[in-house]
Amino acid sequence: MIEPSELLRMLQSAFPGGDVQVEDLTGTRDHYRAVVVSEAFEGKGLIERHRAVYAALGDAMRSKIHALTLETKTPGERGRRLT
Secondary structure (H helix, E strand, C coil): CCCHHHHHHHHHHHCCCCEEEEEECCCCCCEEEEEEECHHHCCCCHHHHHHHHHHHHCCHHHHCCCEEEEEEECHHHCCCCCC
């Protein structure tokens, strides 16, 4: 398990200047939804974006986080639903 505040800190550190939101979906501190809006995603596809987030979370993805729903956008994509 990982505290939402720790997950938020890790993502904010990896994507400085980005807008990061974290939600504990079940209250068990191992099922999360994260929204990351960052210029770092410019020109990157969905898989590259998700890999960047997984890399930022490192070992937590293999041990402390059971499920992670991701939404990754550039600032220009903010407010648009991506398919």
